[in-house]
Amino acid sequence: MLTFKLENRSSDSSARAGSIHTAHGEIQTPIFMPVGTLGTVKGLTPEDLLDCGSQIILGNTYHLYLRPGAELLSRFGGLHSFMHWDKPLLTDSGGFQVFSLAALSKITDEGYRFQSHIDGSSHLFTPESVVAMQDVIGSDIMMCLDQCIPYPADRILAEKALERTTLWARRCRKTWQEETGCRNSLFGIVQGGMFTDLRKRSAEELVALDFPGYAIGGLSVGEPAELMYEMGAFTLPLLPENRPRYIMGVGTPENLVELVSHGADMFDCVMPSRNARNGKLFTRYGDINIANSRFRMDEKPLDETCTCYTCRHYSRAYLRHLYKSRELLAYRLNTLHNIHYYLDLMRCMRAAILGDRFAAFRRIFTEERARGL
């Protein structure tokens, strides 16, 4: 099971720096977790990920359950050895993908019944089965099955979903304790839609169950950024200070800085990797589209202040050429850069928190990002 050490708290915000110790190594927080849906962060090797500074990656239980499946992962002793990654690994519960990807999904207190988006075959995810599956995967951090709701959602749906999420959290916790011997860690997920009182109730019910860490789910589902910030700022302080706090599925660099300022420790998002494959690249001075003709003859590295492999060796013109030619290397070099950008942003935030200069960091970050490349 993990241990969390709080190392410093910013005096001018709620930002915090800490470290999480797992069987596969230490994670320095705040941290961003690249998404490796199917046992690979698209286009990158584990060595590339380490080169970008990755300390933990995320796998998707829904996808891994369908392909390659529990039988194969069990044979390989889990995802770590299958994919050649020996650092920490977190998996979601699969609930969000059932909600967003599966055909004809049906939710009851029992769990999710759904049809595979690949072949239409029928499946059932229960709180018990998703913990068992994550145990087969060998995730250092497993997530409870929760009920995701769309945005906007009315209060009645939000309340029902939070109640079911608590019910399931209790059953997940029981399976974790009784069936897996707590060899890894299980996080509870706070739901409650955009209603502060429901968020409070959800947080309290989960905190009473005493999980090794807590996540806030149901954000970044289409709501305005201000509302996401409001919900994050409200919910984060309701979670125990001595446990890691993870905001799921968020977000832009600006989102991360804002939510770190409210005390978030962990993030995951497909944005850096997916945007990279669409030619949308993050830089210190704002975001760019590498396909833009202004880069056609541009000999400068993508981001002159960046130390990633891509920026050390290639020009904007070369990256544009690869992207316009749909070369495989485009996706890889772009993904390397974007993941490095995100992880470097987290490292800078952590250093600022440890040096108690988070407010100054944030002011410069905001100015530079608005400046434009």
Place this chain on the structure above:
Amino acid sequence: MLTFKLENRSSDSSARAGSIHTAHGEIQTPIFMPVGTLGTVKGLTPEDLLDCGSQIILGNTYHLYLRPGAELLSRFGGLHSFMHWDKPLLTDSGGFQVFSLAALSKITDEGYRFQSHIDGSSHLFTPESVVAMQDVIGSDIMMCLDQCIPYPADRILAEKALERTTLWARRCRKTWQEETGCRNSLFGIVQGGMFTDLRKRSAEELVALDFPGYAIGGLSVGEPAELMYEMGAFTLPLLPENRPRYIMGVGTPENLVELVSHGADMFDCVMPSRNARNGKLFTRYGDINIANSRFRMDEKPLDETCTCYTCRHYSRAYLRHLYKSRELLAYRLNTLHNIHYYLDLMRCMRAAILGDRFAAFRRIFTEERARGL
């Protein structure tokens, strides 16, 4: 200009080992040149290529002329710096791609008029312009413009094409001498279809022009392997012993071993990289399709005797999973392996030639490849 040193000749075949010295480093022959059509070997970085043992790669003048174009390559001082590759580089003349890819191409003694396969725009390749373009690219080894013919082709067409190829070789050589100062090297290309007397005439006319190296074109265009071997075996001894001999666009591992036995020094082919992207992988014990269900739970490395990055770290089951899931990493890991396989095969041939045991090497190679994985 390059120099070629013949290091050893097999006593039981015409196989030979040598070394080519260029401004960008040494090439140990016999050698295979991975194909980097658009300024990238699809999916690999230059570091990956070096890790596979690549000593020289090939770029396609037709493709590079259309994208990114001469203006941009000139601005960057050539392809080496544009693509971050500082080892030797060879480019074809573009003639073969005009023949196989361009729309509405028309050939006269002036050159090729053609429409781009990308946007239909009109262009003209002359012997003079393709040498100038290759000089802009900065190729260590440039190729003369030649006329490719389909298989089968009648004697009249083959003879006309060889005459035009000689005419163009003379003009290419003039441009190379007068316009580029011979800073790099230019190879002549022997044509002549499947007619030995025409091959002989073509070789003699080109040898009289005294090029730093010679290629045999017009093979691997659909003819039976036996006919390709016959043409290779006939033509190779007509080329000067103290110059490198390059067989263009060939081929399978078996093709390479056969043609090395007749004295070929250099090869290029899209087969290892293109097959890799289609899941067709080369191993010491034969070729396999990684999608095959027999590999679903297979924990062994692809080729247990292979030392490539892919075989050192991943199982057949993982490679199958990536390939079936169409993950970007599949293309990269497969390409790494196939290129490594080809280059390792060349290294083994070279070692066998240097140790004068080529016949024994070849017997074992043939037996093992036929055995099946």
